[in-house]
Amino acid sequence: MRIKVFVRILFLALVFVIAGLFNIQIIGHEAFRKMSEGNRLRVIPFKAPRGGIFDNKGRPLAQDVICFNAAIVYNQMSDRKLLAEKLSRVLEVPLETVEERIKNCRGKGYLTQPVVDDVGIKGATLIEEMLSDHPGLMVDVATKREYPGGEASSGVIGFLGLINSAELGRMKPYGYTIDDLIGRSGLEKQYDTYLRGEDGGKQVEVDHRGREIRMLGFLEPVPGKNITTTIDLDLENYCYSLIKGRKGAIVALDPRDGAVKAIVTSPAFDPAVFIDKKRKKEVTPLLKNDDRPMVMRAISGIYPPGSVFKVVVALAAMERGKIKPSTEFTCNGFLDLGSIKFGCWKKDGHGVQNVILALENSCDVFFYRTGLASGVNNIIEYAEKFGIGRSTGIDLPAENPGLLPTPEWKKKRFKQKWFDGDTVNYSIGQGYLLASPLQMAKVISVFANKGYLVNPYLTAKIGDVTIENPQRDHMNISEYAIDTIRKGLYDCVNDPGGTGGKAYNKDFVVAGKTGTSQTSKAENHGWFAGFAPYDDAKLAVVVFDEYGGAGGQFAAQAAGKVFMKAKELGLL
Amino acid sequence: MDKTLLAAVITISLLGIFFVFSASSQRGTDGPVISQIVIKQAIWIFAGLAVMVLIANSDYRRSMDFAPIFYLVILVLLVFLLMLGGERFGAKRWIGLGFFSIQPSEFVKLAVILVLSGLLRARKERARSLGNFVLALALVAPAFLLIFKQPDLGTAMILVPVVYAVLFVSGENIKYMMTTIILGLISTPLFWNLLKGYQKSRLMVFLNPNLDPLGAGYTIIQSKIAIGSGGFLGKGWLHGTQSQLKFLPERHTDFIFSVIGEEWGFAGAIVLLLLYAIVVARGVRIISGTDDIFGKGVVTGIVTLFAVQVVVNISMTIGLMPVVGFPLPLISYGGSSAIVFLVGTGLMLSVSRQRVR
Numbered sequence: 001m002r003i004k005v006f007v008r009i010l011f012l013a014l015v016f017v018i019a020g021l022f023n024i025q026i027i028g029h030e031a032f033r034k035m036s037e038g039n040r041l042r043v044i045p046f047k048a049p050r051g052g053i054f055d056n057k058g059r060p061l062a063q064d065v066i067c068f069n070a071a072i073v074y075n076q077m078s079d080r081k082l083l084a085e086k087l088s089r090v091l092e093v094p095l096e097t098v099e100e101r102i103k104n105c106r107g108k109g110y111l112t113q114p115v116v117d118d119v120g121i122k123g124a125t126l127i128e129e130m131l132s133d134h135p136g137l138m139v140d141v142a143t144k145r146e147y148p149g150g151e152a153s154s155g156v157i158g159f160l161g162l163i164n165s166a167e168l169g170r171m172k173p174y175g176y177t178i179d180d181l182i183g184r185s186g187l188e189k190q191y192d193t194y195l196r197g198e199d200g201g202k203q204v205e206v207d208h209r210g211r212e213i214r215m216l217g218f219l220e221p222v223p224g225k226n227i228t229t230t231i232d233l234d235l236e237n238y239c240y241s242l243i244k245g246r247k248g249a250i251v252a253l254d255p256r257d258g259a260v261k262a263i264v265t266s267p268a269f270d271p272a273v274f275i276d277k278k279r280k281k282e283v284t285p286l287l288k289n290d291d292r293p294m295v296m297r298a299i300s301g302i303y304p305p306g307s308v309f310k311v312v313v314a315l316a317a318m319e320r321g322k323i324k325p326s327t328e329f330t331c332n333g334f335l336d337l338g339s340i341k342f343g344c345w346k347k348d349g350h351g352v353q354n355v356i357l358a359l360e361n362s363c364d365v366f367f368y369r370t371g372l373a374s375g376v377n378n379i380i381e382y383a384e385k386f387g388i389g390r391s392t393g394i395d396l397p398a399e400n401p402g403l404l405p406t407p408e409w410k411k412k413r414f415k416q417k418w419f420d421g422d423t424v425n426y427s428i429g430q431g432y433l434l435a436s437p438l439q440m441a442k443v444i445s446v447f448a449n450k451g452y453l454v455n456p457y458l459t460a461k462i463g464d465v466t467i468e469n470p471q472r473d474h475m476n477i478s479e480y481a482i483d484t485i486r487k488g489l490y491d492c493v494n495d496p497g498g499t500g501g502k503a504y505n506k507d508f509v510v511a512g513k514t515g516t517s518q519t520s521k522a523e524n525h526g527w528f529a530g531f532a533p534y535d536d537a538k539l540a541v542v543v544f545d546e547y548g549g550a551g552g553q554f555a556a557q558a559a560g561k562v563f564m565k566a567k568e569l570g571l572l
Numbered sequence: 573m574d575k576t577l578l579a580a581v582i583t584i585s586l587l588g589i590f591f592v593f594s595a596s597s598q599r600g601t602d603g604p605v606i607s608q609i610v611i612k613q614a615i616w617i618f619a620g621l622a623v624m625v626l627i628a629n630s631d632y633r634r635s636m637d638f639a640p641i642f643y644l645v646i647l648v649l650l651v652f653l654l655m656l657g658g659e660r661f662g663a664k665r666w667i668g669l670g671f672f673s674i675q676p677s678e679f680v681k682l683a684v685i686l687v688l689s690g691l692l693r694a695r696k697e698r699a700r701s702l703g704n705f706v707l708a709l710a711l712v713a714p715a716f717l718l719i720f721k722q723p724d725l726g727t728a729m730i731l732v733p734v735v736y737a738v739l740f741v742s743g744e745n746i747k748y749m750m751t752t753i754i755l756g757l758i759s760t761p762l763f764w765n766l767l768k769g770y771q772k773s774r775l776m777v778f779l780n781p782n783l784d785p786l787g788a789g790y791t792i793i794q795s796k797i798a799i800g801s802g803g804f805l806g807k808g809w810l811h812g813t814q815s816q817l818k819f820l821p822e823r824h825t826d827f828i829f830s831v832i833g834e835e836w837g838f839a840g841a842i843v844l845l846l847l848y849a850i851v852v853a854r855g856v857r858i859i860s861g862t863d864d865i866f867g868k869g870v871v872t873g874i875v876t877l878f879a880v881q882v883v884v885n886i887s888m889t890i891g892l893m894p895v896v897g898f899p900l901p902l903i904s905y906g907g908s909s910a911i912v913f914l915v916g917t918g919l920m921l922s923v924s925r926q927r928v929r
Contacts, residue, residue, distance in 0.1 A: 002741055006872070007856055013883040014849060018842065020890045024800040025838040032800025039797065040813045208818040 048197025049143045051224030055233040061149030068124035069114035071140035074105040109210030147271045152240035155265035155296035158186020159274040197224035225463035230259040238565045240264040242558045247546035249298035249437045255445035255540040258454030267293040302402040302434040306517030307362045308529045309429025316382035317374040318481040325484045331365035359488025360498045371427025394456045405432035437544040444529035448537035499552040503560035509534035514551035523547035528555035532563045574924040577854035588903035595824035595831045616907035620914030627918030639686035646683045649676040650718040677727045678908035689869025705748045726896035737876040738869045795889045799833030806837030824905040829889045858924045867923040874916035
């Protein structure tokens with residue numbers, strides 16, 4: 001019967017359709033459900049403002065502030081060309097830039113997109129006046145990061161950069177997203193997880209053209225935490241003004257607990273360059289600059305400390321009984337080790353010197369003999385005690401621990417034994433020894449606070465929580481040795497013949513030690529490390545003057561000015 | 573009269589109004605709004621149901637007398653349309669008549685079924701002869717060619733199974749039928765060059781929708797997402813996100829099944845398929861129950877029309893067949909289609925009432 005064949009064919013067709021439906025509605029359901037959700041749901045993110053960084057009086061060094069952007073909703077615009085021209089004219093920005101950015105919004109449909117950033121309150125007013133003539137145009141309120149600390153604080157604040165894919169992979173579980181800015185150096189990097197808030201957003205249902213139909217959920221963004229530092233903005237700016245134009249660093253800290261009051265590096269950079277789209281061109285020159293403005297010299301730069309190191313050598317020798325305050329050596333301008341002659345910086349010699357005089361005059365020959373009398377291991381032991389060759393642990397990234405050479409180190413490095421000549425160089429802080437300005441600030445603080453090694457820190461508060469300061473360590477060194485060296489540091493600045501005379505102040509007593517370290521170049525590094533007031537020191541200052549000449553010149557003078565400013569600011 | 577058939581067709585028609593309503597509603601804050609489209613569809617359906625009942629209660633054999641004239645008028649309209657008709661979506665299909673327009677290519681299906689069945693009945697002594705077979709094909713050829721020229725590939729292609737089913741069931745020679753089908757298949761590649769650009773791209777996209785996900789492939793992808801995301805029970809009437817948020821194009825016409833699949837899920841789709849299966853099964857019963865060649869031919873043609881349109885329409889919405897573009901019987905928005913299927917059902921009911929045995 002033909003009718004049966006006819007029915008069978010129809011039945012097969014029915015089975016075919018049911019199988020097809022079963023395949024996508026039952027087997028493929030989950031995949032299609034996800035695609036359908038992806039079609040209708042959009043999350044519009046609200047960026048959380050980043051926490052600010054403040055000085056110890058609450059003045060901002062870096063903070064997010066409200067800004068106004070000219071923004072568009074691409075699908076609501078009528079005449080793109082006319083609007084671009086008008087924005088360009090009214091806001092005084094290049095036409096091509098505006099056109100380019102409007103073009104880039106094409107795929108964004110009904111999302112608000114900024115096209116001219118940070119137009120200011122005046123620009124915002126001008127745009128408001130244009131709104132009725134230009135559908136799709138609006139003023140978008142956003143935040144931008146401002147750096148009132150500017151170049152002066154660039155080393156300590158650091159800068160922000162767009163997160164890269166490797167970091168994103170690692171940080172995704174902590175809520176980082178593709179267009180996040182992340183701290184690249186300084187406190188911005190150190191406290192990134194505190195500074196960044198938790199982004200919020202709203203989940204909306206959209207139609208096929210991306211128009212918002214209704215809101216399904218809203219998550220309030222949580223602003224990042226503010227960081228309150230120990231920095232004094234006035235002192236910080238003043239320190240930078242002193243060293244600007246030179247290369248070097250200045251560190252000023254409270255020798256009683258290690259709170260850093262000012263820490264500057266030069267040359268420096270403007271952190272705003274890295275987040276301001278208009279200043280993109282300035283980034284590469286900064287990164288490629290031979291003077292290395294991106295290196296925070298105060299903690300990441302390591303240099304031979306020169307004669308400042310003599311305080312360590314003197315202490316080591318006295319503690320081990322190798323010299324007494326009364327021990328005298330005669331300086332004829334050089335030390336003859338047989339094969340080599342080591343000169344004193346004063347060619348015709350200092351004559352008879354004891355430790356106090358030798359510190360005042362920075363006599364090299366006295367310390368050559370002291371070093372040889374102590375032996376290299378004794379010097380190393382005390383240098384270690386002072387924290388040389390080891391990170392200070394300050395709350396900043398990229399700290400360089402420096403180099404504390406030992407005979408074993410030399411053997412490994414150069415396949416040579418340790419000579420007496422190496423010990424002689426060691427005794428005046430030359431040779432292989434390398435230390436950062438912050439490490440030298442720790443060293444000098446021991447004499448300011450009479451026997452304690454401080455651990456420098458920068459952060460006083462995160463949000464409302466006061467941070468417990470790192471404890472200072474008792475050095476267990478004898479009072480008489482400290483007193484003797486303090487006397488030498490006093491004379492160095494206050495005796496008319498002392499090398500640190502330029503740091504002298506008539507209103508309060510400054511003590512300190514100069515250093516002039518030889519480099520491979522013709523110019524020497526200048527150092528000054530000191531503290532004030534002498535009897536009850538409230539501030540220790542280290543000035544490092546890279547290729548700047550003798551420490552008794554610019555470095556001592558600058559340190560003197562820092563103390564004077566500190567007094568003026570009520571810090572002494 | 574076959575009450576089961578009547579009930580199934582009325583149920584399908586009412587479901588159609590509900591889903592045209594859903595597909596044309598706007599998800600707004602004030603809730604769904606009754607659109608003009610729903611009102612028009614309801615008018616066509618109720619008018620069509622009235623006509624259906626009238627035909628069911630009259631003698632279907634009287635339509636044998638109208639058939640040649642009806643067929644001629646349709647052919648004239650198709651010629652007229654080719655010369656003057658307004659173009660929509662690359663094809664000339666509609667004749668505007670004030671506030672509504674009619675689609676002669678829908679009516680041509682009915683006309684071909686009637687005129688073909690009439691011919692077979694008139695020459696039933698010479699059934700199985702080659703002359704009879706050639707004459708039958710020559711009779712429907714003008715309609716096929718005119719529609720192909722429109723071009724309305726879907727409707728043209730659907731005439732093939734309908735005509736062959738009528739010939740098959742009424743006992744024509746199978747050898748002739750098979751020969752012409754094989755010849756047709758062999759010459760298919762030649763037809764490729766006759767296709768218009770949009771038809772070629774539709775066929776290419778059927779093979780791989782991701783060729784053009786925002787263009788021709790968009791509809792298939794969105795339709796599959798809609799139906800697949802419906803799952804077993806669906807998202808609920810008026811709650812299909814794909815259709816309510818307008819991701820799905822052509823959702824009240826050719827792709828209305830996507831809305832049903834999304835909102836009522838697999839379960840709803842099966843219920844709808846069962847309703848159509850009832851129509852087909854009752855149709856088959858009527859065919860078996862009559863000795864009248866004309867009645868057999870008419871019912872076979874209409875049952876085939878139902879079955880093929882349902883299967884091909886649903887298959888295209890789930891990506892199993894190319895997008896050919898014809899409506900889901902009695903569900904898709906469109907007056908011409910609704911009238912054709914309701915008149916067809918009226919004829920089936922009339923045959924069922926006047927069975928000889």
